[in-house]
Amino acid sequence: MSISPDARADLSRFWTTIEASAEIGKGRPGGLSRLALSDADRQMRDLFRSWCEEAGLTVEVDAAGSIFARRDGTDNSLPPILIGSHLDTQINGGRFDGIAGVLAGLEVVRRLNDLGHVTRRPIVVVNWTNEEGARFSPPMVASGCFVGTYDIGWVHDLIGDDGARFGDELERIGYKGDRPCKAGEIDAYFELHIEQGPILDAENREVGIVTGGYPVRGMRASFAGQTAHTGPTPMDLRRNALAAGARWLTAVDDLGWDFAVHDGKATAARLTAWPNKPGILSDTAEAVCDVRHPDPITTRAMAEKMRRALFEAAARCGCEAVIEDEWDWGGDIFDPELIEGLRHEARRMGFDWRDIQSQAGHDAYFLATHCPTAMIFAPCKNGITHNNEESCTPQDFVAGLNILLHAVVARADR
Numbered sequence: 324m325s326i327s328p329d330a331r332a333d334l335s336r337f338w339t340t341i342e343a344s345a346e347i348g349k350g351r352p353g354g355l356s357r358l359a360l361s362d363a364d365r366q367m368r369d370l371f372r373s374w375c376e377e378a379g380l381t382v383e384v385d386a387a388g389s390i391f392a393r394r395d396g397t398d399n400s401l402p403p404i405l406i407g408s409h410l411d412t413q414i415n416g417g418r419f420d421g422i423a424g425v426l427a428g429l430e431v432v433r434r435l436n437d438l439g440h441v442t443r444r445p446i447v448v449v450n451w452t453n454e455e456g457a458r459f460s461p462p463m464v465a466s467g468c469f470v471g472t473y474d475i476g477w478v479h480d481l482i483g484d485d486g487a488r489f490g491d492e493l494e495r496i497g498y499k500g501d502r503p504c505k506a507g508e509i510d511a512y513f514e515l516h517i518e519q520g521p522i523l524d525a526e527n528r529e530v531g532i533v534t535g536g537y538p539v540r541g542m543r544a545s546f547a548g549q550t551a552h553t554g555p556t557p558m559d560l561r562r563n564a565l566a567a568g569a570r571w572l573t574a575v576d577d578l579g580w581d582f583a584v585h586d587g588k589a590t591a592a593r594l595t596a597w598p599n600k601p602g603i604l605s606d607t608a609e610a611v612c613d614v615r616h617p618d619p620i621t622t623r624a625m626a627e628k629m630r631r632a633l634f635e636a637a638a639r640c641g642c643e644a645v646i647e648d649e650w651d652w653g654g655d656i657f658d659p660e661l662i663e664g665l666r667h668e669a670r671r672m673g674f675d676w677r678d679i680q681s682q683a684g685h686d687a688y689f690l691a692t693h694c695p696t697a698m699i700f701a702p703c704k705n706g707i708t709h710n711n712e713e714s715c716t717p718q719d720f721v722a723g724l725n726i727l728l729h730a731v732v733a734r735a736d737r
Contacts, residue, residue, distance in 0.1 A: 354711020417713020
């Protein structure tokens, strides 16, 4: 027997967990700066783990540090349902991005405990490591490793902005687990997230059913030049890697404006250089850019322009450019059956909902390459995110939490 159609999540309990999280790794006023594998991340992981164990869940940690909290079903031979997101934040992050999704999964299993209902399939709540990529690049690295996109040795060897090695930091905080970072058979994956965009708030909608993501292409490139004195070195002999990187970033930003009329976006996200000091030209630089557009063909065209601009910028400054890493995600990647299940629950409970596309990256994108996957968006004020002013109210999560609860149970009990 399944749960009552009138069953609802405990909003007050969910909000209490959000507020407890907001006390760990505080950044600018109202926000968080809880970078992956930092001391604050360890403190939050420890708290989350204690909550899971109090709820009777069996907790495991994999080799990439992701936490899996399992609630057994009546038939544990069946593939589990996963509910997940992340607890790490941007350096100037908010209180809800990723965090709400993990704690929503916890609320689902707590509510099932309240109701005394054991689903047919196991349910696993997941905290994915380093979704943000704010300390270790690229983002979504643990979920990517989980589905086989990245090798665990490569992940462990990632070097953060502070010079720390990913694997060493996992050991330092006590979260280098014994479980292999490898996905077995999974029945379905669900992720609740704040929209990170202004549409739901502007339309006064209670919830968004995510049908897919904007196609995204990104790259990290390095520039090699030569150090020289800024005074006597003639312009035609200069090989300034910093200038090459800056030219590329400016060209990519211009590209975004060229396609903005149809909601295209191009981001000049990062530039580092060495020595990066007055009086000397930099001989190395590294930059990160990406492009996205609702139309995949246009995204590919933008990506080719971004690639061409890279080598043009390097040549203009007498430097060499190398593409060190490339990535793409998005498109119509979410499962139609799961999407329709979310819509059904939204209609049944009378919530004001709409279909929506995601414009940001999520762990769900990697999971979608391995198993049926769906996402739910909760509104956030003015769409502000990756910012300490990120703002939601408890009411913003009523629809998403309850749709998640019933959709997960329906899937787990079938």
